[in-house]
Amino acid sequence: MTEQSLKEFSALDIDPLIADRPAEPRDSSRLLTIDRAAGSFSHRRFCDLADLLGPRDLLVLNRSKVWKARLAAHKATGGRSEILLMAPAGPGGLVWTGLCRKIQPGQTLDCAGGARAECLARNADGSYTFRFDRPVDEAYLDANGAVPLPQYILNARKRLGAEAPADEERYQTVYAAEAGSIAAHTAGFHFTPGLFGRLEAAGVKKAFVTLHIGWGTFKMVRDDDPASHVMLEEACEVSEETAALINAHRAAGGRVIAVGTSSMRTLETFSDEAGTVKAGSGKAGIFIMPGHKFKVAGAFITNLHVPDSAPLYMTAAFAGRELLFKAYTEAVKEKYRFYSYGDSMLIC
Numbered sequence: 001m002t003e004q005s006l007k008e009f010s011a012l013d014i015d016p017l018i019a020d021r022p023a024e025p026r027d028s029s030r031l032l033t034i035d036r037a038a039g040s041f042s043h044r045r046f047c048d049l050a051d052l053l054g055p056r057d058l059l060v061l062n063r064s065k066v067w068k069a070r071l072a073a074h075k076a077t078g079g080r081s082e083i084l085l086m087a088p089a090g091p092g093g094l095v096w097t098g099l100c101r102k103i104q105p106g107q108t109l110d111c112a113g114g115a116r117a118e119c120l121a122r123n124a125d126g127s128y129t130f131r132f133d134r135p136v137d138e139a140y141l142d143a144n145g146a147v148p149l150p151q152y153i154l155n156a157r158k159r160l161g162a163e164a165p166a167d168e169e170r171y172q173t174v175y176a177a178e179a180g181s182i183a184a185h186t187a188g189f190h191f192t193p194g195l196f197g198r199l200e201a202a203g204v205k206k207a208f209v210t211l212h213i214g215w216g217t218f219k220m221v222r223d224d225d226p227a228s229h230v231m232l233e234e235a236c237e238v239s240e241e242t243a244a245l246i247n248a249h250r251a252a253g254g255r256v257i258a259v260g261t262s263s264m265r266t267l268e269t270f271s272d273e274a275g276t277v278k279a280g281s282g283k284a285g286i287f288i289m290p291g292h293k294f295k296v297a298g299a300f301i302t303n304l305h306v307p308d309s310a311p312l313y314m315t316a317a318f319a320g321r322e323l324l325f326k327a328y329t330e331a332v333k334e335k336y337r338f339y340s341y342g343d344s345m346l347i348c
Contacts, residue, residue: 004225004290012307014307026190029045032044039323053202059199060266062209064176064178069148071144075109081109085141086182096136105121105122172184175208181213186340189341217234220309236270236282257297257300277296300345327345
């Protein structure tokens with residue numbers, strides 16, 4: 001095991017704590033606060049955030065919206081299948097990249113809504129290219145697609161014999177605006193309009209970036225040497241307004257708080273060594289692991305992540321590997337709820 005590896009997290013007994021549904025209301029989720037300088041923890045509720053932050057703080061949130069990217073399908077033999085659509089690969093919505101099990105180039109799938117998809121090729125990253133016989137656009141996905149819930153949520157529900165909540169609304173932040181993600185910006189699940197109102201009254205500012213979460217975020221870090229992990233690129237953007245707001249806030253001595261690993265990766269992608277954020281659009285392909293020097297954010301809000309995941313490596317880089325392991329051990333002891341629909345952490 002290399003010095004940067006986080007294999008010790010895999011030994012934690014997390015499975016019984018996987019959240020099969022979100023907290024109600026959203027801001028009632030628990031908040032484990034971590035003080036890096038003191039090496040200490042405290043237990044709060046997310047609704048307490050307005051008491052913990054103030055005028056020197058600026059929240060950076062990812063405004064990407066999850067589209068209904070899971071498409072049910074059947075093979076020519078009648079066997080069930082599905083495509084997890086990743087991104088358009090051409091104009092008109094006819095060609096897409098996606099993930100699919102047990103498919104070969106040349107095979108066709110009959111999809112929900114009567115569309116037919118031909119598998120054209122297997123790509124170097126393990127995804128596939130599909131050509132549809134009709135446009136797979138927002139209207140088609142709205143009528144025929146499904147919310148792309150992580151498999152561990154579905155497994156938890158099956159294990160508990162639990163009914164499914166209204167995922168279409170809840171597997172989304174209240175501020176999502178631009179469709180393009182195949183997995184949710186889960187650190188933002190805990191915010192409500194009321195909490196934003198209290199944060200604003202406390203003098204807390206907010207700014208928005210966009211990173212469309214794809215396979216790169218949830219592809220597991222399988223290598224014994226994490227430094228060899230290839231982070232698949234994801235489209236992201238920082239507006240002129242957001243860059244100016246962040247830079248002015250930092251210049252005045254304020255603290256930037258990245259909400260979620262996608263916001264943090266966007267900030268690290270669009271900033272120089274001095275921490276100045278530049279506006280633009282591009283691809284985020286940086287893999288952040290212990291040893292990384294963060295340039296912009298002074299605090300971090302994030303959920304409790306899956307072992308061997310890129311988000312866990314980023315969180316360990318920010319908190320420190322040993323301190324984060326102690327925090328996760330504490331979260332297991334206190335029965336925090338884990339993963340996408342689970343509880344949150346504020347790392348300062």
